[in-house]
Amino acid sequence: MTQSTYDSVVVGAGPVGIACAIELKRIGHRVLVVEKGGLVQSLIGYPTNMEFFSTPELLEIGGYPFATRNYKPRREEAIDYYRRVAFREELPLALQEAVQDLQGTKNAFSVVTDKRTVSCRHVVLAVGFFDVPNRLNVPGGEREKVVHYYKEPYAYTGRDVLVVGAKNSAAKAALDCLRNGARVSMVVRGSDIGESVKYWIRPDLKNRIEEGAIHAWFESEVECIEPDSVTIRTPEGRRDIPNHVVLAMTGYRPDFELLECLGVTFMDDAARTPIYNVETMETERSGLFLAGTVCGGLNTSRWFIENGRFHAQAIARFLSGHSSAESI
Ligand SMILES: Cc1cc2nc3c(=O)[nH]c(=O)nc-3n(C[C@H](O)[C@H](O)[C@H](O)COP(=O)(O)OP(=O)(O)OC[C@H]3O[C@@H](n4cnc5c(N)ncnc54)[C@H](O)[C@@H]3O)c2cc1C
Secondary structure (H helix, E strand, O other), X not given: OEEEEEEEEEEOOOHHHHHHXXXXXXXXXXXXXXXXXXXXXXXXXXXXXXXXXXXXXXHOOOOOOOOOOOOOOEHHHHHHHHHHHHHXXXXXXXXXXXXXXXEEEOOEEEEEEOOOEEEEEEEEEOOOOOOEEOOOXXXXXXXXXXXXXXXXXXXXXXXXXXXXXXXXXXXXXXHHHHOOOOEEEEEOOOOOOOOOOOOOOHHHHHHHHHOOOOEEEOOOEEEEEXXXXXXXXXXXXXXXXXXXXXXXOOOEEOOHHXXXXXXXXXXXOOOOOEOEOOOOOEEOOOOEEEOHHHHHOOOOOOOOXXXXXXXXXXXXXXXXXXXXXXXX
């Protein structure tokens, strides 16, 4: 059954989706934000005590100041900030409602959710990439003890924890677990901790490895996960190590199946970059726009809040008739 008609439906109530809804509202659009989880669901899923890398002014949307107690905001401060902004703007939010399909054409779209069908003229996809973890495709990779969303270390005290990966999330999780009494090992594909790990975290982790507090297996891969052990392939041969928990900090990927279903097309590159006009953010499906981290495809560090939030203004500028169109 078709219900109300909107000028724009924004899919995803992450920081960038909220920014888009604000800017579209400001050009006079009747907007609906549809979010399959809670408000800023991805931030809810971050580690409990997570601190942002960015200073607060770089995470601001809608021109609202983000005042924090410390130099860098913490997860709960950011959740609080984005909620206050969304409520202050009185954004219509359809939470716990997943978009599944998009029918029709520009100016006459039907957005199909798991609850209803919504009519609108334009659609903005700000769906991020945090829902689909890169799984360990090894025997035992689906066991319950394999964790893709690290929250906090307390349950791992006194236990054997294997951290897979060597980027920021892996580095932070390894240090966090070590400092809360876990026995930590790391399996790293490359020969060193990732160069992209923040400058204040990398030396800390490297020193812990050098002093032997964390055992890192470099140029190694997980081969098999058993209930009480993990088999690792190392340059010196196979190793079986005792294990209770595997923190698979192997990153995430956009939901390509959903994007394809909604009519997004992709470049023929290694990152499967979605095709969109860099000035207007419009995809090859007229009236369908992309915003935020989803724009990078598998290159998930290309866009983040700091730079992705500006997609909102680009879309609003175009839809209010002030932009020329040029495709990538
Ligand atoms: C540990 C960590 C630290 C970070 N620190 C920083 C930092 O310091 N600075 C910075 O700029 N960035 C940082 N980032 C990255 C930043 O959090 C992301 O860039 C940001 O969340 C992206 O916002 P977004 O709105 O594009 O996507 P998301 O926040 O991922 O929002 C997408 C939303 O879409 C919803 N959704 C998905 N599919 C559907 C569907 N079918 N129907 C309805 N809703 C759907 C999801 O539930 C989600 O709420 C960090 C990320 C992590 C993991």
